[in-house]
Amino acid sequence: MEYTRWWSRLSRISRPTTIAAVLIACCAVSNPAHAFYAPEHQRLTVFAFDILREMYPEAFDRFSRLSGVDQHIRGMEYENISYAPPKPPADTGLVERVAWEALAPDCYRDLELVDVDLSRDDPHDSRVLENSDEATYSTKDDPLVGTLFELFGYIHNNYTALNHFINIGSYGKNAFDDYDGYSYQFIKKYGNQYQSDAKLFGKALDEGVMWYYNDEYVHAPGQQWYDGCSPSVQRYSYPTKCPDPQEEPGARFPLAKCVGHEDCGIPYSVFLPQDNMARYWFGRFLKTKDPLDLGPVMHAIGDACIPHHAAGYLGNWHQAYETEIESNVSDVVGSASDRSEIESLVRIWDRVDGDPPESLAPGDYERTPAINWSIENLVTWVALHAYRQYMQYYEPYYRSNGKHVIFDDRARESIVLATAMKVLVLKKALSAH
Numbered sequence: 001m002e003y004t005r006w007w008s009r010l011s012r013i014s015r016p017t018t019i020a021a022v023l024i025a026c027c028a029v030s031n032p033a034h035a036f037y038a039p040e041h042q043r044l045t046v047f048a049f050d051i052l053r054e055m056y057p058e059a060f061d062r063f064s065r066l067s068g069v070d071q072h073i074r075g076m077e078y079e080n081i082s083y084a085p086p087k088p089p090a091d092t093g094l095v096e097r098v099a100w101e102a103l104a105p106d107c108y109r110d111l112e113l114v115d116v117d118l119s120r121d122d123p124h125d126s127r128v129l130e131n132s133d134e135a136t137y138s139t140k141d142d143p144l145v146g147t148l149f150e151l152f153g154y155i156h157n158n159y160t161a162l163n164h165f166i167n168i169g170s171y172g173k174n175a176f177d178d179y180d181g182y183s184y185q186f187i188k189k190y191g192n193q194y195q196s197d198a199k200l201f202g203k204a205l206d207e208g209v210m211w212y213y214n215d216e217y218v219h220a221p222g223q224q225w226y227d228g229c230s231p232s233v234q235r236y237s238y239p240t241k242c243p244d245p246q247e248e249p250g251a252r253f254p255l256a257k258c259v260g261h262e263d264c265g266i267p268y269s270v271f272l273p274q275d276n277m278a279r280y281w282f283g284r285f286l287k288t289k290d291p292l293d294l295g296p297v298m299h300a301i302g303d304a305c306i307p308h309h310a311a312g313y314l315g316n317w318h319q320a321y322e323t324e325i326e327s328n329v330s331d332v333v334g335s336a337s338d339r340s341e342i343e344s345l346v347r348i349w350d351r352v353d354g355d356p357p358e359s360l361a362p363g364d365y366e367r368t369p370a371i372n373w374s375i376e377n378l379v380t381w382v383a384l385h386a387y388r389q390y391m392q393y394y395e396p397y398y399r400s401n402g403k404h405v406i407f408d409d410r411a412r413e414s415i416v417l418a419t420a421m422k423v424l425v426l427k428k429a430l431s432a433h
Helices: 002-011 015-028 038-055 057-064 096-107 142-152 159-164 184-190 205-211 231-235 247-252 275-287 291-304 307-312 318-324 326-333 337-349 360-365 376-400 409-433
Strands: 113-115 134-136 216-218
Touching: 038 096, 038 291, 038 326, 038 337, 057 409, 096 159, 096 291, 142 337, 159 275, 184 205, 184 360, 231 247, 275 291, 275 376, 275 409, 291 307, 291 376, 291 409, 307 318, 307 376, 318 326, 326 409, 337 409, 360 376, 376 409
Parallel strands: none
Antiparallel strands: 113 134, 113 216
C-alpha cells in the first residue's frame, strides 16, 4: 500500500533538513550511472561508425545490409527517456537507430526492486492485504523520491543502471566474476567515500543511497514470487562458480527481511558487471544479425571508460565528472589529430593474438588488445585504463583536496580509447558475418 511505503520511507528521515538534502542530492542520484549524458553516447557511436566507414568500407557495407530482427532488443521496455532525443522511426538510417540504442540501456525497465514494508509479501498479488510491498523499476516509481523529482523537475533514473559498473578493485576478492559489478559492501570494506556532488541524508552518496534502500531487494530468479520481472539478472549472469543457475542470483541479491536488517537487501547485493551486458548483446547480435543489438555493446564500452564506473562508485563526484566531460567529447569528435590517433590505435589492435587472454588482471592494461579477444575482455581492458586513472589521479585528489576535479587530458585519453574500441568491436562483429 502506498501509505505504508510512504511511512516506511519517512520513518527513516529523522530531521526536516534531510528532506532538503534529498532535493539537493536529486540530480546526483538521478544520473549516477550515465557514462555520458544521452547525446554523448549517441555522438561517439555515430563517430565510431564514421571511422568504420572510412577505414573498413566492406565491413560498413555489411552493416548497412543487415536486416535481422531480435525480439529481445525490440521488446525492451523504456522509462525516463525524456532526457534523450526521441526514438527515431523505423525508416531512419541504421547508424542513427543503433546510436539511439546506445543510450537506451540506462532506460531499460529490466531490474525490479521490491520494498519490504513490514514483512515480505507478493508485490504482484492484486489482493490488498497481500501486496503491501511495492515493486519498482525507477526512482519515478518511488512515492517519496518520485514525487520530489516531479516537483523539482529532476530526471528519473532506472535501477538497471546499477548493472553498468565494473569494479576493477574487486580483483582477487570477487565473488562471482573475474570482476564484479557495483557492490556497496565491497566499496565500504575496501574503498573510500569522499564528499560527493551532494550529500544524501548527511552521508556520502553511496552510503546515503544504501541507507535509503536498506529494506529493498532485487527481485531475482529463484526468489519467492519472481515472475520474470528482472530479466537483466538472467541475461547478464554467466554462472561459473554455482552449478545451479538459480543459486547465483540468490547469492548476489540476498532478500531483505524488513527495515534495518543486515546482510540482506540492496546494501549487500552484488550487481552484474557491464562487460556481462556487452557479452550478452554481442552474442545476441551474432545470432540474430539485428544491428540494434550493437547499441547496448556500444553503451557498455562508453561506460567502461569512465573512472567512477571502473572504480564502482555512484558518488565521489561521479555526476560532476560526467557533466563536465561533455566538452571533451565535442573536442575529440571535432579534432583531426584525435581522429588520426583513434585510427592508428584501431590499426594496431586489428590483429590476431596468438595467445588471447581468458581474463585480464589489473596490470594487463599494458597489453595490446586484439580483434580475437573476447568481447568481455575488450570492454574490461577499457575499464582497466579508467580504473588506473581513478587511482592515479582522481582518488588522490579527492583525498587531498576534498573537492571535484577533471583532468581534461585524461578525459580526452579515455574518450579516444573508448572510441577506438568501439570501432574495433564493430569490425569484430561485422567480420563474423
